Amino acid sequence: MRKLRRTSDEPTVAELAAIEDEWPLIEAELDVVNAEIAMLYAADRGGPTVLDWRRLRRAEARVTRVAAELAANPAARKAVA
Template identity: 55%
Template sequence: MSIIHLSAVASQEPSAADLAGIEQEWPLIAAELDLLDAQIAFINAGPYASVLDRRRVRRAERRVLDLSRDLADQETAEDGAA
């Protein structure tokens, strides 16, 4: 027995504000997916992981941090303007 009623979920669609929020956060989502790919490749390489594999993970981590900071700055600026 499911506790989620599908008729209630199926009738709800994202609002324009929800879609705009997703669009604004999409670069961060893509960077997090790239980080996950780099981490998976590093783990799968095991003892044969190279310096380049580790560098790829570090670059992906840095990109996630940079985009997170930029997104937080945008939200802070929007809150200050409102």
């Protein structure tokens, strides 16, 4: 018996739910990327400031915290798997 393939490239309901469950982590990772971009552009104005470094550290800490929360939540892991 042949398995049917999806004919659409649209995400399934389960995939959308997994993305929604992981959205806080995705958003936190985007904050890290934005902070890193700011650090790169800081070279044009004399280098990163104390506030630039703080923004990056806080963004990285948020990624760690959100990832730990997701890992500790069995419902989130189930939706992602």
